[in-house]
Amino acid sequence: MRMRPSRIGGKARDIAENSDVASGVEGTTHGRNNNIKRGSVLDILLPVTLSAAAAAAILNIWLMLRIGAIRNAEKIYVGDEDSEPLIRRMRAQANFIESAPFVLILIAGIELAGKGGAWLPYVAGLFIIARVAHAFGMDGGSLKMGRLIGTVATLLTLLGLGVVAALIAARVL
Numbered sequence: 671m672r673m674r675p676s677r678i679g680g681k682a683r684d685i686a687e688n689s690d691v692a693s694g695v696e697g698t699t700h701g702r703n704n705n706i707k708r709g710s711v712l713d714i715l716l717p718v719t720l721s722a723a724a725a726a727a728i729l730n731i732w733l734m735l736r737i738g739a740i741r742n743a744e745k746i747y748v749g750d751e752d753s754e755p756l757i758r759r760m761r762a763q764a765n766f767i768e769s770a771p772f773v774l775i776l777i778a779g780i781e782l783a784g785k786g787g788a789w790l791p792y793v794a795g796l797f798i799i800a801r802v803a804h805a806f807g808m809d810g811g812s813l814k815m816g817r818l819i820g821t822v823a824t825l826l827t828l829l830g831l832g833v834v835a836a837l838i839a840a841r842v843l
Contacts, residue, residue, distance in 0.1 A: 716781050718786055718790045718791050718794055719774065719777050719778040719781050721794065722773070722774060722797070722798070723774055725795075725798045726774060726798065730763070730767065730770070733766055736759050736762075736763075736805065737756065737760055740756045741756065755809070758808045758810065759809070761808060762804060765821075773797050773827060773828060773831065776828075776831035776834075777790060777831065780834055780838065783838045796823060797823070797824065797827045799823075800819065800820045800823030800824050803819045803820040803823070804816060804819075804821060805820070807819065807820055
């Protein structure tokens with residue numbers, strides 16, 4: 671089934687117009703660039719989004735394991751029983767899941783519009799690193815500055831991606 675190119679933009683349009691799936695031809699290379707083989711890294715529709723989502727999933731699992739370690743150490747299986755270390759780690763995960771969906775949606779939208787360019791993977795990576803710094807910072811102690819760094823980097827990431835998305839939607843970019 672061929673997608674209607676007029677309804678999609680940028681990279682998505684190119685892939686829809688040139689894909690073997692869309693044309694019904696199997697085992698060939700894609701349209702304009704015969705060096706791109708089917709199934710290669712370049713053939714993935716949203717590589718930055720996919721990579722960022724994978725990193726976010728792994729990070730969320732790591733945050734969950736950190737919470738579990740405190741729960742087991744302090745024998746707290748339901749609630750938080752006013753345990754400051756547990757509350758800190760729970761907040762680190764909650765802060766992550768409050769911002770990660772917005773970042774991933776904005777990355778996907780920008781990438782689908784074909785406006786991501788070389789800078790988008792760096793922004794995605796910065797977000798993940800910022801959230802790791804935030805998690806360590808939430809533990810307090812010598813790494814407490816990580817909380818501030820992670821918070822500021824996350825806010826700037828959301829603001830920057832939001833502005834770019836708005837400019838794309840307004841057809842300024």
